[in-house]
Amino acid sequence: MPSAQASLFTLIAETGGPALADQLRFILEVDKLKSIVRQSPLMTRDRNETDAEHTWHVATMAVVLADFAGPEVDVMRAVRMLLVHDIVEIDAGDTFLYATPEVHAAQEIAERAAADRIFGLLPESQGAELRALWDEFEAHESADAHFARTMDRLQPFLLNVFTDGMGWRKHGVRTSQVRTRMRIVADGSPALHALVERLIDESEARGYLAPG
Amino acid sequence: MPSAQASLFTLIAETGGPALADQLRFILEVDKLKSIVRQSPLMTRDRNETDAEHTWHVATMAVVLADFAGPEVDVMRAVRMLLVHDIVEIDAGDTFLYATPEVHAAQEIAERAAADRIFGLLPESQGAELRALWDEFEAHESADAHFARTMDRLQPFLLNVFTDGMGWRKHGVRTSQVRTRMRIVADGSPALHALVERLIDESEARGYLAPG
Numbered sequence: 472m473p474s475a476q477a478s479l480f481t482l483i484a485e486t487g488g489p490a491l492a493d494q495l496r497f498i499l500e501v502d503k504l505k506s507i508v509r510q511s512p513l514m515t516r517d518r519n520e521t522d523a524e525h526t527w528h529v530a531t532m533a534v535v536l537a538d539f540a541g542p543e544v545d546v547m548r549a550v551r552m553l554l555v556h557d558i559v560e561i562d563a564g565d566t567f568l569y570a571t572p573e574v575h576a577a578q579e580i581a582e583r584a585a586a587d588r589i590f591g592l593l594p595e596s597q598g599a600e601l602r603a604l605w606d607e608f609e610a611h612e613s614a615d616a617h618f619a620r621t622m623d624r625l626q627p628f629l630l631n632v633f634t635d636g637m638g639w640r641k642h643g644v645r646t647s648q649v650r651t652r653m654r655i656v657a658d659g660s661p662a663l664h665a666l667v668e669r670l671i672d673e674s675e676a677r678g679y680l681a682p683g
Numbered sequence: 684m685p686s687a688q689a690s691l692f693t694l695i696a697e698t699g700g701p702a703l704a705d706q707l708r709f710i711l712e713v714d715k716l717k718s719i720v721r722q723s724p725l726m727t728r729d730r731n732e733t734d735a736e737h738t739w740h741v742a743t744m745a746v747v748l749a750d751f752a753g754p755e756v757d758v759m760r761a762v763r764m765l766l767v768h769d770i771v772e773i774d775a776g777d778t779f780l781y782a783t784p785e786v787h788a789a790q791e792i793a794e795r796a797a798a799d800r801i802f803g804l805l806p807e808s809q810g811a812e813l814r815a816l817w818d819e820f821e822a823h824e825s826a827d828a829h830f831a832r833t834m835d836r837l838q839p840f841l842l843n844v845f846t847d848g849m850g851w852r853k854h855g856v857r858t859s860q861v862r863t864r865m866r867i868v869a870d871g872s873p874a875l876h877a878l879v880e881r882l883i884d885e886s887e888a889r890g891y892l893a894p895g
Binding site for chain 2: 486593
């Protein structure tokens with residue numbers, strides 16, 4: 472860290488206490504999420520979105536599509552989960568959803584190390600609390616995580632469908648791959664999954680997805 | 684709208700109902716927030732952030748700095764408010780915080796028209812609910828709005844302080860202007876406002892802000 476920044480954190484700790492300095496260290500560190508570029512295009516097709524933009528979009532979707540969450544889901548807890556779900560990509564990078572299993576396994580290890588480092592910047596109990604939310608998202612077992620993951624899968628899917636399959640065509644993605652990946656939407660919302668299935672059929676018919 | 688997209692919305696309404704089609708229309712419309720560029724730089728200084736990135740950042744700050752909210756604040760309600768607080772800029776654009784009063788007045792009119800149009804895409808009761816949250820943010824009277832606005836002011840301030848006043852220096856911003864603009868932080872959190880005052884002094888001493 473440049474010494475000009477280090478001395479600002481010293482000043483913050485003196486004025487507001489060491490916990491606030493750690494919180495601001497975390498807040499300014501995760502600014503890097505704005506520099507991670509994803510595979511999904513903007514609706515304008517001018518460029519791909521960043522991880523920070525994706526994260527805002529999925530959190531907003533969770534609020535708008537709250538009625539599709541089961542009665543046991545705490546939607547705003549799912550939003551908290553979503554706000555931090557991708558910050559590990561600051562160290563570990565973004566993996567294309569349709570990468571090989573080997574790539575995904577290596578990614579998982581890198582993401583755990585990233586979670587240790589980045590949540591570790593926060594005051595201990597707060598870091599542990601947000602890390603537990605991230606672990607819960609990754610484990611995809613709880614109702615809140617199912618709903619959060621449904622939003623996380625649905626968002627790039629919609630961007631692909633509404634840009635004539637821009638990201639899919641670039642990578643030659645096949646219908647069966649998308650069908651498999653989108654199956655978890657059913658855990659969060661059977662109604663949204665039914666729509667996804669219909670949009671997959673349509674995307675294949677339109678040539679956005681490679682057959683088979 | 685291109686006919687390829689219009690026919691997708693017809694298909695969505697047939698499969699999931701007209702309310703879901705309207706919700707997805709809103710979700711895909713607000714994607715444009717990723718194309719509105721703000722005046723604040725990224726920490727990397729490579730470019731300025733987008734409105735969508737800013738929005739993610741302030742929502743995450745609200746979660747991390749929740750302890751600075753007064754006991755009457757519903758932090759996750761403030762997060763909902765923050766998630767939609769800037770979508771009017773899709774039509775109205777971003778105004779630099781230190782623009783003239785005339786510019787700010789014209790902006791306010793444009794933003795109300797934008798709110799009518801964009802929240803109006805949603806099913807009626809949901810659109811009214813989110814619009815009311817946006818109105819509450821704009822009115823800056825409630826405790827939740829005070830906390831949300833504190834996050835909204837604090838975020839670009841921190842980005843300026845930690846990039847040697849990059850945005851301030853570009854516009855020749857003076858210390859007294861920042862002090863006046865940052866006064867509302869005291870409504871959300873006196874402790875954060877004390878820190879802000881200390882960082883303004885330091886920023887002037889370092890030459891990030893023009894004197895006076």
